[in-house]
Amino acid sequence: MIDINLLRENPDAIKASQRARGGDEALVHQAVSADELWRRELLAFETLRAEQNASAKLVGAASKEDRPALIEAGKLLADKVKQASEAADAAKTALDAIVWQIENVVIEGVPTGGEENFVVVKEVGTKPNFDFEARDHVALGELLDIIDIERGTKISGSRFYFLKGWGARLELAMMNMALDYAAKNDFTALITPTLVRPEVMAGTGFLNQHADEIYYLPADDLYLTGTSEVALAGYHRDEIIDLSEGPLRYAGWSTCYRREAGSAGRDTRGILRVHQFNKLEMFSYIDPVDSEAEHAKLLAFQEAMLQACELPYRVIDTAAGDLGSSAARKFDAEAWVPTQDQYRELTSTSNCTTFQARRLNVRFRNAEGKTQTAATLNGTLATTRWLVAILENHQQADGSVRIPEALRPYLGGQEVISPKVSAK
C-alpha cells in the first residue's frame, strides 16, 4: 500500500510511477478525492461522537428526575452518530479500495516499458563451449539416475519429479551452502510454514494478481505458499520491530508450491518450471533510507552464490511494467542454459520499500523514537531450478557432471557425478 501522505503531498510522483508501469493514472485522482471525502465524513462523525460522549456522561451524573429527558436526547444523538459513522466507514472503504489498487512507486532509474524492456546490468563468466553434443538436464538426469521425471509424473502428474541419489544430495548441498553463506552474512535461518491463512496470503498481496497461481485447501481454508516470502513478510506482522542494531535479516527455507495455471505448455520439459520445489529466500527488514543499499547487497549475495556454483550469468534491471505491484525495483540474475541457448532466471530480488510493510503493519522506532514503517526486501539465494544450470554447464563428454568446488564439502568431497557412480 502506498503512503497516504505522499498521495496528499505529491500526487504527481505517484502518477508518474503509474505511468512508468503502464498502470492506471486515473486512480490517483480518484484516490485524492476519495481521501478528501473520507476526511470530511470522519470529521463530521467525530464531532457528533464527541457530543454523544459528553451527553452520555451527563446521564451518569444526573439526578433521577433529570435522567429520562437526557436519555431521550441521547437516543436522538445515537441515531445521528450511527448514520455519520456508517458514512465515514463507507468513505474509508471506498478510499481503501482505490488506494490498494495503486502499485508501489518505482524507484528513479528503473527502466520504463514492459517485460522486454529490461536493461542488462552486467554479464559475468564464460559460457561453456562444448566440443560434443550437449545433453539437456533431462537427459543428464536420466543418464545419471538423479532426476526421475517419469515416476514423478506417475504419482503426481505433470510438472512433478523425484530427485534421486546425487540429485537429491546435490540440492541439499546447494541449500546448505547457501544457508551457511547467509548465516555468515547476518541472516537468521528460518524454516517456515507453507500453509497459511487467507489473511496472511492476502496481506502479502499474492491473492490479487496471482490468485490462480496458488493452491488452496478448502477443507481447511488454508493456502499453500509459492514462496517463503509469504511467511517471512508475515513474520513481523503488526509488530514494532527493533532496528536500532541494524536490519533484521532472515534466510527462509521452504518447499514452494505453484499451480503454474497461466503457463500451460511453457517449459514443460524437465524441472525448470514445476509445481513443487525448494527455495532458500533472503528477507530483510530495514530502515527505508538504507533499502537501496540493502538491495545492492542482496544482489551481491546472489552473485556470490552463482559464482560459487561457477555459472555464467547476467543481471537484469527489470522494467517498471514488469514489476510486481509491491516492488519498487527488481533485479533478476539469469544463468546461461546451454541447450536452450539463452539465459534463464535463477534469482530475483525486489526492493518493496515500505509498500509491503505498510500493508502488513510492520514498523520500527526511528532515532527520534517515533514509529515509522519499515522497508522490506527479498531475494532468492538458491532454488531447485539451479540444478538445471549446474548440470548443463558442468557436463562432460561422457555425460558425467563436474561438481563445482565450493559444493564439494557439502557432498562428502565428491567431485564428479558419473553414470557409473550413482549413489545408493
Add this chain to the structure above:
RNA sequence: GGAAGCGUGCCGGAGCGGCCGAACGGAACAGUCUUGAAAACUGUCGUCGUUAAUAGCGACCGUGGGUUCAAAUCCCACCGCUUCCUCCA
C-alpha cells in the same frame, strides 16, 4: 475428537455497564543523590487517526457483529491459547 478455562498496554496482572485508555507491580527512559555504579526517591512511560499542533477531539482492552442514552465490562459468532481426557508422526 470430548471437557473446562482464558484472551487487557513492553511484561505480569486488576477491572466485569457510566467516575476506565484502563488500578497495582515489574521493565525501560530521564532526573535527584553518588567519585562512579547499585539502592532509594521524583518524573516520563501504548498505538492509530484527524489536525499547523507532543492543543483539542475521535478510535482501539483477541477479531467481527449485536443490545444500550452509555460496553474492556452484557449477548452472539469466529480466531487463538492453556489444562485435562482421547489419540498419537
